[in-house]
Amino acid sequence: GQNIDQPTEMTATEGAIVQINCTYQTSGFNGLFWYQQHAGEAPTFLSYNVLDGLEEKGRFSSFLSRSKGYSYLLLKELQMKDSASYLCAVMDSNYQLIWGAGTKLIIKP
Amino acid sequence: GAVVSQHPSWVICKSGTSVKIECRSLDFQATTMFWYRQFPKQSLMLMATSNEGSKATYEQGVEKDKFLINHASLTLSTLTVTSAHPEDSSFYICSAEGSSGGSSSYNEQFFGPGTRLTVL
Numbered sequence: 206g207q208n209i210d211q212p213t214e215m216t217a218t219e220g221a222i223v224q225i226n227c228t229y230q231t232s233g234f235n236g237l238f239w240y241q242q243h244a245g246e247a248p249t250f251l252s253y254n255v256l257d258g259l260e261e262k263g264r265f266s267s268f269l270s271r272s273k274g275y276s277y278l279l280l281k282e283l284q285m286k287d288s289a290s291y292l293c294a295v296m297d298s299n300y301q302l303i304w305g306a307g308t309k310l311i312i313k314p
Numbered sequence: 315g316a317v318v319s320q321h322p323s324w325v326i327c328k329s330g331t332s333v334k335i336e337c338r339s340l341d342f343q344a345t346t347m348f349w350y351r352q353f354p355k356q357s358l359m360l361m362a363t364s365n366e367g368s369k370a371t372y373e374q375g376v377e378k379d380k381f382l383i384n385h386a387s388l389t390l391s392t393l394t395v396t397s398a399h400p401e402d403s404s405f406y407i408c409s410a411e412g413s414s415g416g417s418s419s420y421n422e423q424f425f426g427p428g429t430r431l432t433v434l
Contacts, residue, residue: 238422247407247425248358292357302348302423306357 233298320426337408344410
């Protein structure tokens, strides 16, 4: 079966760095997405990785290792507004998105 | 960037009534739109994939006669929850598939703001 695993909840301190991991097992791979979702709102796109390596975009970076079925989202210089759920999603061979359950990130002052 | 709108943002209805939710891609044409449902503290659950001009493809366990989807144009898809019951109360989100553009373009899903449905 297809499976996306990510931690349920993480806590970090304002100004610090946090890494959210995602492991996946899917039928085929056409890219991995990270989305941010604030409570009661729709997800917003953060990053897309299809090749191995690190993609940096401001305070957020995303890493992919296809051989390990592994990705992480790295958030630097954490701000209170970064408190949200972070969703990992993989596009399978049918170009369908398979979603993880999301990681709730709590930022403390 | 690509913008997707949903209407209404929230709706409260009585049990047994039908509710229609609209999803529009405002600045691009979307041949494929997706409908998701999200219960509190849970991930997105894909309900159906909607292709313009053809019947929607429903995920296992989703009743197609209860959740009617119409994708009549390249910019509009509608989801009608028929004979709604309290267990249908949820956050319904649509997304439209479009190209990210650029040299390494890929198909990205652009999400609408969601519709919160409460059935009394």
